[in-house]
Amino acid sequence: MSRILILLMVLIPAFAFPAPSASGAERLAMVLHVNGAISPATAEYVTRGLERADARGVSLVILQMDTPGGLDTSMRDIIRAILDSSVPVASFVAPSGAxxxxxxxxxxxxxxxAAMAPGTNLGAATPIAIGGGLFGGGDEGDKGGPGEAHKQSGAKQPANAGEAKMINDAVAYIRGLAELRNRNADWGERAVREAASLSSTAAVREKVVDFTAVNIEDLLKQAHGRTVRVGQADIRLDTAGLAVEEALPDWRTRLLSVITDPNVALLLMIVGIYGLIFEFLTPGTVLPGTIGGISLLLGLYALAVLPVSYAGIGLIILGVGLLVAEAHAPSFGALGLGGGVALVLGAAILFDTDVPGLQVSWPVLGGVAIASLAFSALVARLAYISRRHKVVTGGEQMIGISGTVDSWTGGTGYVIARGERWKAVSGESLAVGEDVTVIDRNGLTLKVARSAAQT
Structure with missing residues (x-):
C-alpha cells in the first residue's frame, strides 16, 4: 500500500504539471511597450521584462517602441540589458506614425x-550638450533634432571641446552597435553628427533595419528562419506559431514612472516643503508634517534618478530658507516674495533636460508661483493682524487688565488681579476696594492707576 502511495505521489505531479520541452523554452513571444520618453522607469520596466523572459525561457521578446528619445543613462541600461539577454530581442517601431x-x-x-511599421521614422540621434547627459527627441526645435535634419547638408560643428567629446563618444557607441548587428554604421554616424532621419522604407534600403512589418504577426512571420547572434552563439529564430503575450508594467514600475515625471517630482517637493513649514508653525497638527515628509522623500528620490541642475537646487534651497525666515520673522512679504521668486526660478531650471516628456510645464510653474505668493500673502496678513491685536500671552498681557486694591499704604500696596495677589505701586493714594488698572509691570511689581470710571 505504501509503495502505491509513493508511486501516485510521483506520477500525479508529472501529469498535473508536464515537464518543459527539451529546449526549455515556451512557445511564446513577449511584448514590451516603450511609449514616450525613455526614463529610469522605462529602463527598469524593460530590464525586468527581459529578466522575466530569460527566466521563463520564452522564444522572443518584442520591444514595441514609439519614443522621442530620453536620458542617456536609461538608454544605456536598456541596451546593456539587451546585449546581456539570452533571449533574442526584436525592436519594432509601431504603430504607423510612431x-x-x-x-x-x-x-x-x-x-x-529591427523592424518598422509603414509610416514610421527613426534617427536624429545627436546628443544634446547639457549637464544632464541625455539624448533629446529634437522635435521641439532643438539643435540636431528631426526638424533640422532636412536642412543640414553637413555635420553639425561642436560648439566646444566638451560637446565634441560627447558627439565622438556617441558616434563610437552607435558604430560599435552597428558592427555587432551588421547594420549600416556610416548612416548611424550621420544620425549622430548630422541628426539625419529615415522613413521606414528608406531605413530598410539603407540596411539600418531588417524589414518593415504591418503588425506583430507580420513581424513574427518575417523573422522566422533568421539567424541572429545571441551572446557568443548563433541562433536560428523559430517564430512560427508563437503565442503573443503582452507584458504590462507592474505597480512598482507605474509608481516609478509617475514620480519620476519632472512635473510630479516638482509638485511632491513643493507639497513636502510647505507641509513641513506648516507643521513647524503649528506643532501637533500631524497631518501636514506626515504628508509633507512622505512627499518630500518621494520628490528627493525622483531628483536622485533625474538629471538636475545644481543651480536650480541652490535656488530652491534659498527660496525655502527665505520662506521659513518670513514665517518666523515676518517682513510683511519682503522675504516671502523673494523666497517665492527664488523657488520659481529654481523650479524652472531644476531639471537639466529638453527631452519632450521630461520637462517642467508652464502651468506647473505657474501653480508653484501662485502657491508661493499665497503663502507670502498669508504670512504678511497674519503679521499685520497680530500687530493690531492685543497681546494675550507673556508678561505684556498684564498691561491694561483691571484689579482691586487689597491693601495700601502711601504709594505701595497689594492688588488682586486675575485671582492673584500682586505687589503694586502707584503715583496716587489708593483706598482698599478701589478698582485699578495695570499700566506697567516691572518684574513681579505692577504699576497701577485708579480706573477711569472712578476718576
Missing amino acids: RAASAGTYILYASHV
Whole structure:
C-alpha cells in the first residue's frame, strides 16, 4: 500500500504539471511597450521584462517602441540589458506614425532584429550638450533634432571641446552597435553628427533595419528562419506559431514612472516643503508634517534618478530658507516674495533636460508661483493682524487688565488681579476696594492707576 502511495505521489505531479520541452523554452513571444520618453522607469520596466523572459525561457521578446528619445543613462541600461539577454530581442517601431528618435535609434541598432511599421521614422540621434547627459527627441526645435535634419547638408560643428567629446563618444557607441548587428554604421554616424532621419522604407534600403512589418504577426512571420547572434552563439529564430503575450508594467514600475515625471517630482517637493513649514508653525497638527515628509522623500528620490541642475537646487534651497525666515520673522512679504521668486526660478531650471516628456510645464510653474505668493500673502496678513491685536500671552498681557486694591499704604500696596495677589505701586493714594488698572509691570511689581470710571 505504501509503495502505491509513493508511486501516485510521483506520477500525479508529472501529469498535473508536464515537464518543459527539451529546449526549455515556451512557445511564446513577449511584448514590451516603450511609449514616450525613455526614463529610469522605462529602463527598469524593460530590464525586468527581459529578466522575466530569460527566466521563463520564452522564444522572443518584442520591444514595441514609439519614443522621442530620453536620458542617456536609461538608454544605456536598456541596451546593456539587451546585449546581456539570452533571449533574442526584436525592436519594432509601431504603430504607423510612431518614431524611434534619438535614444530609440540606438536601441534599434542594439537589437537582434529591427523592424518598422509603414509610416514610421527613426534617427536624429545627436546628443544634446547639457549637464544632464541625455539624448533629446529634437522635435521641439532643438539643435540636431528631426526638424533640422532636412536642412543640414553637413555635420553639425561642436560648439566646444566638451560637446565634441560627447558627439565622438556617441558616434563610437552607435558604430560599435552597428558592427555587432551588421547594420549600416556610416548612416548611424550621420544620425549622430548630422541628426539625419529615415522613413521606414528608406531605413530598410539603407540596411539600418531588417524589414518593415504591418503588425506583430507580420513581424513574427518575417523573422522566422533568421539567424541572429545571441551572446557568443548563433541562433536560428523559430517564430512560427508563437503565442503573443503582452507584458504590462507592474505597480512598482507605474509608481516609478509617475514620480519620476519632472512635473510630479516638482509638485511632491513643493507639497513636502510647505507641509513641513506648516507643521513647524503649528506643532501637533500631524497631518501636514506626515504628508509633507512622505512627499518630500518621494520628490528627493525622483531628483536622485533625474538629471538636475545644481543651480536650480541652490535656488530652491534659498527660496525655502527665505520662506521659513518670513514665517518666523515676518517682513510683511519682503522675504516671502523673494523666497517665492527664488523657488520659481529654481523650479524652472531644476531639471537639466529638453527631452519632450521630461520637462517642467508652464502651468506647473505657474501653480508653484501662485502657491508661493499665497503663502507670502498669508504670512504678511497674519503679521499685520497680530500687530493690531492685543497681546494675550507673556508678561505684556498684564498691561491694561483691571484689579482691586487689597491693601495700601502711601504709594505701595497689594492688588488682586486675575485671582492673584500682586505687589503694586502707584503715583496716587489708593483706598482698599478701589478698582485699578495695570499700566506697567516691572518684574513681579505692577504699576497701577485708579480706573477711569472712578476718576
